[in-house]
């Protein structure tokens with residue numbers, strides 16, 4: 204079971220988002236210097252940058268190492284499996300565009316030395332526990348922008 208799950212998602216047509224509150228970032232080369240992250244994600248790979256000078260693994264992906272200020276970074280694949288480090292359920296106060304999804308779970312997933320904030324899909328709060336194995340899922344908006352989420356795997 205190595206294939207990554209992809210899911211088409213929608214967001215409400217009318218949320219009148221102020222641009223800065225659009226949860227999904229602009230992902231092309233014209234708008235971000237980490238466009239490679241989104242290109243990789245579209246292929247089912249969760250990646251980040253690692254500093255080639257001081258070897259620090261960075262999350263979120265960066266264009267400059269915050270440790271040594273080097274711009275000499277490389278892309279590394281984080282794999283598709285992680286462990287649930289912390290989680291909670293959103294019942295109120297969901298961000299714009301997510302109100303219809305309430306209740307849903309969010310959490311922190313541990314992959315190696317990294318702690319990644321993410322939505323946790325396909326499980327109710329009561330079904331989750333710290334240490335659960337979770338797996339990468341790529342969600343895609345109608346305009347082709349993608350983002351990562353995780354979901355609890357059946358085999359624990």
Ligand SMILES: [Zn+2]
Pocket residue numbers: 254255256257258259268269270271272273
């Ligand atoms: Zn560095």
